[in-house]
Amino acid sequence: MNVTATPLDGNTASPDYSDFVHTDPGTLAGRFMRMFWQPVYRSQDLAVGKVVPLRIMGEDFTLYRGESGAAHLLAPRCAHRETQLSVGRVEGDCIRCFYHGWKYEASGQCEEQPAEEASFAGKIRIRSYPVEEYLGLVFAYLGEGTPPLLPCFSEFEIDGVLEVETFLRPCNYFNDLDNACDPLHVTFVHGDSRIDINRFIDSANLSAEENDFGLSITMPRTTHGGGLRINQYGMPNIQMLKLPPVDKAETEWRDFLSWRVPVSDYEYVSFNLNMVHLNGDEASRYKAARAEAFAKATATAADLAPDVLAGRTVIEEVKHRIPDVVRLQDDVVLVAQGVIPDRSQDHLGRSDVGVILLRKIWRRELEAVAKGQPIKRWARSPAIVATSGLS
């Protein structure tokens, strides 16, 4: 007698713990990423009373700032007849649907149904998500259960010029997570840019080590007395490092912190913080000079990258049109790997130690998620800092 075993759940495929790229709801990496706070918008772009539709990890939301000044994140659609709530109006700290005026509190509780003589608002509640604002960014917790503590970055809580940048890039977010653990790319990609000093590192002695934050990548400089430059990577998608000064008045290296958040599997948004250590008049002068440089630009990196990728031009020919070539260099190289690269075709060498360790940690964590086991408790201790390697 032949007996054919049928798995109870009907799913014979074992989960792919190496599938880091798909983050829609229900995916393994999507479940993992949703266990952490993620920045979703830049605070300065969300004025009081403004309401916007958001897409994060393939999921849609409604983000608005109430008249109290608090930011709120709700489900994308009204429960009545599925109207996109962002086309409605903010009233106090509530949002009112455009179609028939159902009004929701920030908790998602419906509290008015003006066209219903017997309101059933008390029975209607749409999903809402915890939101916090920190360092000029709106963070949201999109996962299940109680959110963890929002991580703290005291380096960015000091006086100085805090630049908050955000941009979209048309490729999978993991291209940039690999890139964050790959400091050697600076040598080749950014040789002709404001960060070119970071080219001079001893690749033979590059090392990567897991820590409580994520991993650190240590590289001895071949200049400046061989000081140790250390870049930090925070799980799951945070990069923290030191960047060289740009303005002549800067005496200290900048602190850089970045999150790469999937919009969908094919696009991500980067939230970058630069703490420029300038104060008072120097800070004002620096900000004015930077605004002027941006005003003079005749294109954006996002406009130019497709032409470079299509072979219609090269970076050297167009770099004078933008204020900062670093963005364009990364736009080109990260999209040049393919929107979703086939990592099984990679040939990694010793110089890829950071990338190898990052993927190893991710695989381990996704396996834990898949098996319902606890993931590692990631928390940065004060000793985990980025260094420039300059004395």
Place this chain on the structure above:
Amino acid sequence: MTFISSSGAASSQVGYADFVRTDPGTLAGRFMRMFWHPIYRSQDLASGRRVPVKIMGEEFTLYRGESGVVHLLAHRCAHRGTQLSVGRVEGDCIRCFYHGWKYDGSGQCVEQPAEDVSFAAKIRIPSYPTEEYLGLVFAYLGEGSPPPMLRFPELEGEGVLENHTFVRACNFFRHLELDPAHIAFVHQDSPEAESGLTGIPTIECQETDYGFVFHGRRDEKVQTQHRLMPNASYFKVFPMDAESGWRDRAAWRVPVDDGHYVSFIADLVHVTGDAAQRYRERHSGKGKTSPPPIAELTAAVLAGKLAVEDVKDLGASVVFFQDEVALLAQGDIGKQGDEHLGPADSLVSLQRKLWARELTALAQGRPLKEWKRPGQLVATAGV
């Protein structure tokens, strides 16, 4: 008819749906890859320039080394998959933008600058034979040693050689089916008609050693054109101006993917000496003004916002525009069941018969016909 393909799967009869699909592994894709194809225009590839090219659904990196030699490699670096065309040409090598892996023209990795212990010797990406001929870069994208390249001694003589290339948003097979009778309708108001090609021809079409030949008879005048398998043609084209006469044209229609093809054209204009100089002067301004927006005009015609005859002042480009409308108006590929072919469509019927025969042989693992052209081919204008 049912037979077993070389992959072991049962296939139904080979038909139009097989002719139009040329991605790697498809039947027509395997057939087409047994021949050399033009993939770029030489004049567009200066020394040191590198570009991504897509041919038959497959992507490549094309560059011209500092020696002047053209090289065709795989699309991506073996390290972490970066598109090589965003890198830099060094000598006759190309260096990846991301971490500087360097490849020679054979695809062999020769440097991994970030690796203290290089494993470059173990890394080799595919490379493809290339040759420049008649102002075009040809490549052999198939398996094994390449066959001899098709030559056109008719275009190797004295005169002015001009190359044109354009991409059109339809399947390449549509263009292969442009037949001699279409001229009387599609191009009735064009320089082609003004040159004397008017009226409906009687069409004769025969298989030859190289593909097929067809004759369009209008009274005593015979227009003779040649098709060289699988996708080349040789014919006479109307004069660009009164002094230069009918041109000799070799043209190839190469799939970019199943929804696009690129035409590569080599024209020999029969003017020499002072006449050649004058011809060049008359036409030197061309290409400096922006070309007419053919794709937009065609879209407007297909949407019913414009009629073909509403579009004026396209000059010689009107022929191109008229073909574009006729080809795109046929719609998506795969509707051939709706067609009604008559005797005037003998080119279409014969060509489909040849393709079906060859693709069937290929699917069954039987030998294909060895296509060979004679030393001399005579094309006539028919005016």
